[in-house]
Amino acid sequence: MVKIRLSRFGSAHNPHYRVVVADARRPRDGGYIENLGHYDPRKTTESHVKINVERAAHWIAQGAQPTQTAKRVLKSQGVKF
Secondary structure, eight states, rough: OOOEEEEESSSSOOOOOEEEEETTTTTTOOOSSEEEEETTOOOSOOOOEEEEEEHHHHHTTTTTOHHHHHHHHHHHEEETO
8 A cells, every 4th residue: 555654754753754756665764666755843934834736646546545643734735635
């Protein structure tokens, strides 16, 4: 199954996440199919969330299942489910 999920990057105690499309069998920070954008939960920059809405909608139409956190982030950017 293909999932839309968060992949962690950034230094210790400074998390940043990529919103990626990945095979569910891959590790959290392993290889992914496509990078849809990024998310900064600490909101240290003005653009703390940036998502390619068109590509996210495309993957959802193809059957990709977002995780709960990814769904919340996508919904905040206006992606329809």
